[in-house]
Amino acid sequence: MAVCLVTGATGYIGGRLVPELLAGGHDVRCMVRSPARLRDLPWASRTEIVTADALDADATRAALEGVEVAYYLIHSMDTGDGFAASDRAAASTFAAAAEAAAVRRIVYLGGLCAGEDLSPHLRSRAEVARIFLGGQVPAIVLRAAVIIGSGSASFEILRHLTERLPVMTTPRWVHSRTQPIAVRDVLRYLRAWASVPGEIDRAFDIGGPDVLTYADMMRGYAAAAGLPRRLIIPVPLLSPWLSSHWVGLVTPVPAAIARPLVESLRNETVCREHDIAAYVPDPPGGLIRFPRAVALALQKIKEADVATRWSSASLPGAPSDPLPTDPDWAGGSLYVDSRTLICDVPADALWRVIEGIGGENGWYSLPVAWRLRGALDRIMGGVGLRRGRRDPRRLRVGDSVDFWRVEELEPGRLLRLRAEMRLPGLAWLELSVHDEGDRTVYEQRAIFHPHGLLGHLYWWALTPFHSLIFGRMPGGIVASSRLP
Structure with missing residues (x-):
């Protein structure tokens, strides 16, 4: 069993990965900026919690001491001019700290993307992946598109657009092809890399069995939720900025988070290989198909059993100052x-x-x-x-x-x-x-x-x-x- 460090433990994926690693018998250390936010989680007492910011080289180096596998689950959702530079600096600092601490492997969950005309956020994800793959510590980069699971921002957008708009005039990106993946399969892949032997240093595309357009996913969600078939009318006039505000008005996801997600949808995000199966074999029944992933997510919501949500993470621009007592x-x-x-x-x-x-x-x-x-x-x-x-x-x-x-x-x-x-x-x-x-x-x-x-x-x-x-x-x- 490995000693694992998880960054982003207060976020959607990190908060679900930690109990998975604990269940697998691994020792887990959580690196967070605000330890108090983990205090009441049911698994917190079984982990070591350290305070560090990935931009702080000394604190990050200390947090990685004695760690074998480090999970990098930090993603900026800001839309300002400086987010890409911040992502680059944090990844570079983390990679150097991992090398100094003799970490055996870095595991990074990035974005599935191809081509030159990438959205700013997909471009930044690709740059972070290159930083880790170009470092001295062997890195596993898992590239995923839309993650389907109760509480994820992508799923909340899909759910609320479909439920609230039986007739939709939508941007052209609804016809971009993507390969959604169930959050259970994402966690299975992440958890597995705490144990896979060898010094593997490469990126893997991960996706579910279905290649769909966003319009297909909305229709598929309607079928899974027992809703009438949705009428989708694409229009060419909605820019990513307008689209994000439209999504922000219709769904619970604010425009500040919706914009990078919407911008990414203009790119085709389809897996080009499935090489990961050589190291992490598919489960006996195969990867979870889209209708099943939606049904599982809806069941979790119905049972109020949502372990983490997109809103678990801090919002771009949200205040994080402590309460002023004086x-x-x-x-x-x-x-x-x-x-x-x-x-x-x-x-x-x-x-x-x-x-x-x-x-x-x-x-x-x-x-x-x-x-x-x-x-x-x-x-x-x-x-x-x-x-x-x-x-x-x-x-x-x-x-x-x-x-x-x-x-x-x-x-x-x-x-x-x-x-x-x-x-x-x-x-x-x-x-x-x-x-x-x-x-x-x-x-x-x-x-x-x-x-x-x-x-x-x-x-x-x-x-x-x-x-x-x-x-x-x-x-x-x-x-x-x-x-x-």
């Missing part, structure tokens, strides 16, 4: 809206409502106003309210809750959410419960750290709106906690 931290103003309500509801009943906030349960005050705020956020390219929750009843640090992220959780006492909506500043919502004998105290704080003059204007302009929203929340939460 106003001096802000170097200026911190705006705080505080509310307290004393009630006779048992603390545990009140906590159940707090931990279940958001998603289908809503926010217990003026639903129309919350929906309006979510719609405005989506128009501005944010996540809005459609992201929902991973689990309808339980939360853990790092979970997304609509346009919030769980930053701190003390079961039965404190829930702190950090805003990931588009804002001219940083914002938090803190809900807490205190049991004082024959009464329970509910406390609520909305905190805003403005950025520049626009941030100050934003707070003051929305103060009446905040008073309505936040002012009604305590009463709504307490009233709901009285229900059986």
Whole structure:
């Protein structure tokens, strides 16, 4: 059994790979920038967690000490001019650190692509692959196209476009051919390379048995989900930028994440070889076909058994600063809206409502106003309210809750959410419960750290709106906690 390091353990694939490696008997070390986000995961106590950024050579070198197989699952989803340079620098730093630490193998999950006219993100994935393959440490590069699994960004786009639009006018990329692969097969390939012997140093194309267009996948999803056949009318006018905003409005996936995915769809992504079968044989029943992959994903969603989601990873441009506990931290103003309500509801009943906030349960005050705020956020390219929750009843640090992220959780006492909506500043919502004998105290704080003059204007302009929203929340939460 090998000592494995997994980067990107807070992301969609990494969060699923770690328990697979543990089940295979491997020792696992997770390299993350925010260890707190792994704290509440059921497998976290069985791993070693180290703090490091792939751009920090010394920290990365220390994290790789004693590691045999290193999984590189870091992908930038930014759309700014500097993302490719950042990807290049991180991969180069990691490759050099792996060589210095005498790592036996690097495993990288990249993008399936061919030709010269690649999207910027596919081009960056290909460059990262070349860096690892050109290094001194033997590297396995697995090149995948669309990954079909409950919670993946690609699957969420496919699912919501198909479910919400029985008739679609779509860009030309819906007729680009691709070779989707089930997330179970991706994880099987990744897990296997912790044990395959030899110094193999090459890239492998990985894909499922079916070669489909995106239109085929939408029709296939409709059939698997029991929906009527979808009518798809392609139009030539939707650019990737317009397409990403269109996807951002229809699906829970914000435009910032949709854009690199949509841009990549203009390229044909079909496997040119299946050489990996010589090292990792196909399972007895063969690779999972597209209809089966969709059915498995839908079953997971139905059972609320989605281990990781695309929203597990930080969103491009989302704030990652810790909660300011002292106003001096802000170097200026911190705006705080505080509310307290004393009630006779048992603390545990009140906590159940707090931990279940958001998603289908809503926010217990003026639903129309919350929906309006979510719609405005989506128009501005944010996540809005459609992201929902991973689990309808339980939360853990790092979970997304609509346009919030769980930053701190003390079961039965404190829930702190950090805003990931588009804002001219940083914002938090803190809900807490205190049991004082024959009464329970509910406390609520909305905190805003403005950025520049626009941030100050934003707070003051929305103060009446905040008073309505936040002012009604305590009463709504307490009233709901009285229900059986």
